[in-house]
Amino acid sequence: MKRIILLLVTVGAAFVFWMVTKPLFEQSFDFQNIGSWLWPLGFLAAFVGLQALVFLLLDRKIVWLSVFLGLGVFAFVFNPKEILVWAGVAIALLLQWSAWRAIKGESQNKLRFHLRSNLHSGMGRLVTSILILISFAYFLNSGIREEVRRRELPNFVRQTVQVVVGNYVDENLEAKSPSLRAQLTEKVLDQITNYLKPYFVVLPPILTFGLFLILQGLSFIFVWLGMILAMLIFRVLKILKLVKIEVESREAEILKF
Numbered sequence: 001m002k003r004i005i006l007l008l009v010t011v012g013a014a015f016v017f018w019m020v021t022k023p024l025f026e027q028s029f030d031f032q033n034i035g036s037w038l039w040p041l042g043f044l045a046a047f048v049g050l051q052a053l054v055f056l057l058l059d060r061k062i063v064w065l066s067v068f069l070g071l072g073v074f075a076f077v078f079n080p081k082e083i084l085v086w087a088g089v090a091i092a093l094l095l096q097w098s099a100w101r102a103i104k105g106e107s108q109n110k111l112r113f114h115l116r117s118n119l120h121s122g123m124g125r126l127v128t129s130i131l132i133l134i135s136f137a138y139f140l141n142s143g144i145r146e147e148v149r150r151r152e153l154p155n156f157v158r159q160t161v162q163v164v165v166g167n168y169v170d171e172n173l174e175a176k177s178p179s180l181r182a183q184l185t186e187k188v189l190d191q192i193t194n195y196l197k198p199y200f201v202v203l204p205p206i207l208t209f210g211l212f213l214i215l216q217g218l219s220f221i222f223v224w225l226g227m228i229l230a231m232l233i234f235r236v237l238k239i240l241k242l243v244k245i246e247v248e249s250r251e252a253e254i255l256k257f
Contacts, residue, residue: 002242003058007066010050014070017043018077021134025141041225048127048226051096052119053233055103055126057243067096071133078137088136095129098122113245115234119227127222135212139204157207161188 021040047070054066071089078085102122107113165185196203237243 003062006050006054006058007062007069010047010054010066011069011073013043013047013050015073015077017047018074022077022137025138041222044130044222045225045229048123048130048222049229049233052099052103052123052126052226052230055100055122056107056118063100067093067100071096074133074137078140082140084136084140088133092129092133095125095132099125099129115231116227119230120223123223123227124219127219127226128216131212131215131219131222134215135208138211139208157192158189161185161192 017040020043024037024040051066051070054063058066071092074092075085075089080086099122102125103118106121107118110117162185165188166181234243238245
């Protein structure tokens with residue numbers, strides 16, 4: 001029963017994570033608004049931590065059921081009729097299979113159980129699989145395609161330019177001038193837009209790859225958040241005596257020359 005509960009909670013965390021993440025791709029995303037990305041970040045940590053515990057604690061059949069259900073939730077939320085959705089699912093499946101092998105192998109091949117070491121061995125690949133799915137979801141975002149069709153820069157690019165130009169104006173002028181900042185921002189945006197007009201057709205995949213690189217650069221944060229949450233959940237399970245560590249004798253092969 002406890003195995004089924006862990007499976008259901010993990011799939012539930014996956015569903016909630018993708019549901020709170022989807023609106024970020026359907027509207028103008030304000031990076032400066034902490035509340036817009038705080039909930040997705042929290043549920044990402046929960047999903048990653050629970051999935052890693054599934055890899056560690058459950059047997060092969062339930063692990064694969066969890067993986068397929070989690071990936072199925074992503075496909076359901078982001079349109080299962082899109083072929084690119086299933087391309088992302090296929091890549092994520094391979095990475096999660098690799099993560100499961102790493103975590104399970106680390107736990108079985110050592111004489112002493114070390115939770116952090118076991119989780120860390122595959123957590124990076126697990127996080128990368130989810131970041132790839134996020135990138136595919138961003139690429140399929142209708143808002144991005146509409147902006148490209150209108151030959152406009154995506155909103156987050158405009159926000160970045162506004163911040164950079166605003167900081168430059170504030171640092172180089174003694175008196176802050178909102179009107180000058182706005183004029184310079186629009187001028188820079190017009191120059192960037194005119195320069196990129198011939199390349200707007202290939203802009204969505206470029207932006208998607210750029211997003212993936214940014215997220216991958218921050219992946220160590222997601223890894224450690226997931227690990228911290230997984231260790232806390234493991235601690236609770238241990239206190240409740242739902243999981244225990246036993247000592248048993250093992251035979252080992254030793255190479256001699």
